[in-house]
Amino acid sequence: MTISHIKDLHHNVGKTVTLQGWLYNRRDSGKIAFLVLRDGTGLCQCVVAKNEQTEPFFETARRLGQESSLRVTGVVRANEKQIGGHELDVTGLEVVGESVDYPITPKPHGIEFLMKNRHLHFRSRRQWHILRVRATLVDEIRGYFNRNGYTLIDTPIFAPAAGEGAQTLFTVDYFGEPVYLAQTGQLYVEAACMAFGKVYCFGPTFRAEKSKTRRHLTEFWMVEPEIAYADLNGVIDVAEDFICSIVRRVLRDHRADLEFLGRDIASLEKVQKPFYRITHKDAADILRGPRAKELLEKDLSTKTARLEEVKKRIVEKEAKEKGQGIKQWERDKLIAELHELREEQGDLEVDLQNIPHHMQLAANFDPGGDLGGSDETIISRLHDRPTFVTHYPRECKAFYMKRNAQDPTRCNNVDLLAPDGYGEIIGGSQREDDLDVLLERIHEEGLNPADYEWYLDLRRYGTVPHGGFGLGVERTLAWLCGLKHIRETIPFPRMMGRFYP
RNA sequence: UCCCCGAUAGCUCAACGGUAGAGCGGCCGGCUGUUAACCGGUAGGUUGUAGGUUCGAAUCCUACUCGGGGAGCCA
Structure with a gap:
């Protein structure tokens, strides 16, 4: 018995192999029965024709429940028309584990149901493609830093006191004392880069933000490189090279997955150096100026027109579906189309409701404030390559960011906005390396200097210019795969109000 | 914390103040090339919870619970 994987079937045409899957x-x-088998490496249709050889298991085969686990033996035959390009003419079948009433059928399901069944959901094709890209993304993240002389430093998940602000942290009872789940490893990698030069940490991070949006998780993965002797431009150069490397690798290894997901690959191919580099002031001018207004007005009119079109088609199809003398398959098709149209209608209505609000937010953008989610989307959509936005007002950024030498109201920080409206995937900065300025900032933020003694030591014993950034794995993956929602980018999403399964 | 939307069969939805239905899935039967297969039959419901209005409520009103999206905050 030769065990084969579906991805390797092309080596075995004409041979008898055994597949193990579901x-x-x-x-x-x-x-005749057609069993579409899934083995984690692909899909393959297995054909059971009723004859003397298949007689003992034919009845079993045609009654198997979805997701029954099976060992199927048969002869591999090339068949261009089939999924995966091959088919198995079955000669033997072993049921490993029965499956009765599998909840996720090949029909449409609602998101709440799918999230409750996430432990089964990622057996589905779309989720399988996404999580495969995730595995490569994670591999490339590690590979990039390992190749380029960075030392991996694992930072603690239990953190004393706040890194930036206690309101966004989860509290844990640590032998009777409150500690927090880390929302960043940054302060620790700063210490480490003074020992190793170039370092990175990579792991889960936790934010207790009460955000229910398509961009937020309470538990997500972040990679944070930190580089000694780097200034802001040094940090930006690394981020740019890093992103290019990720995109190249995913395009190289996952073209088929991206195509399955319907990703616009040409847009990813445009991700080449140099990225756009604009300042926060430039961004403010864009938001308050005519380009942002034009973009949203155009959005408003195209989406209004589209909504009318969708509504019209819904009415037409409803009438047709209720009409007499149509075949069952035609009715099924109409119902499926109606399902999609109604979903699109819902999305459009929400968008149309939000656009005027977003226009207002942009037009009245406070040049001394942070960019909001909708503002990032606007800047992002106005650029066809990733865009670095630098030099934010100091007040809206963390205490550890380096004060700008020319304009002390600003800091040497950078956010990277992904194209296609995906918004912020990187946040970073040069760090404040001056002890006195850092102390001043700690006081300004109302933080207790005693909590940061060890961090201040880094400025007492051989301080150097240094900086780094954090990249959110899930947001990056959502962008790479062209997903509407971040919850599909992680095997078991943790969101506000959801931590099952 | 605030704003908008929703909750009907296992799933996706319909019924829009007057007898709770369809498709899928399940079960039974039919069909040797199907692609979300198809055809016939069958079982399946305290309409999220608690009040209220009404002769009559899935439908209208109030509160709550849960979910979806957005603001703030952020990767």
Whole structure:
């Protein structure tokens, strides 16, 4: 018995192999059954024709429940028309584990149901493609820093006191004392880069922000490189090279997955150096100026027109579906189309409701404030390559960011906005390396200097210019795969109000 | 914390003040090339919870719970 994986079937045409997997879907008629098998490496249709050889298990085969686990033996045959390009003519079948009433059917399901069944949901094709890209993204993140002379430093998940602000932290009872789940490893990698030069940490990070949006998780993965002797431009150069490397690798290894997901690959191919570099002031001018207004007005009119079109088609299809003398398959098709149209209608209505608000937010943008989510989307959509936004007002940024020498109201920080409206995927800065300025900032923020003694030591014993950034894995993956929602980018999403399964 | 939307069969939805339905999934039967297969039959409901209005409520009103999206905050 030769065990094969579906991805390797092209080496085995004409040979008898055994596949081990799960039943993805089944169709049967009286004397032939089609079993679509899934083995984690791909899908393959296995054909069970009723004959003397298959007689002992034919009845079993045509009654198998979706997701039954199976060992299927058969002869590999090339068939261009089939998924994966191959088919198996079955000669033997072993049921490893039965599956009765599998909850996720090949029909449409609502998101709440799918999230409750997340432990099964990622057996589905779309989720499988996404999580495969995630695995490569994570590998490339590690690979990039390992290749380029960075030392991995694991930072603690239990953190004393706040890194930036206690309101966004989860509290844990640590032998009777409150400690927090880390929302960043940054302060620790700063210490480490003074020992190793170039370092990075990579792991889960936790934010207790009460955000219910498509961009937020309470538990997400972040990689944070930190570089000694780097100034802001040094940090930006690394971020640019790093992003290019990630995009190249994903395009190289996952073109088929991206195509399945419907990603506009040409847009990813444009991700080349140099990225745009603008200042916070430039961004403010764009938001308050005519380009942002034009973009949103155009949005408003195209989406209004589209909504009318969608509504019209819904009415037409509803009438047709209720009409007499149409075939069952035509009715099914109409119902499926109606389902999609209604979903699009819902999305458009929400967008149209939000656009005027977003226009106002942009037009009245406070040049002394942080960019909001909708502002980032606007800047992002006005650029066809990733865009660095630098030099934010000091007050809206963390205490550890380096004060700008020319304009002390600003700091040497950078956010990277992904194109296509995906917004912020990187936040970073040059760090404040001057002890006195850092102390001043700690006081300004109302923080207790005693909590930061060890951090202040880094400025007492051989301080150097240094900086780094954090990249959010899930937001990056959502952008790479062209997903509407971040919850599909992590195997078991943790969101406000959801921590099952 | 605030704003908008929603909750009907296992799932996706319909019924829009007057007898709770369909498709899928399940079960039974039919069909040798299906692609979300198809055809026939069958089981499946305290309409999220608690009040209220009404002769009559899935439908109208109030509160709550849960979910979706957005603001703030952020990767």
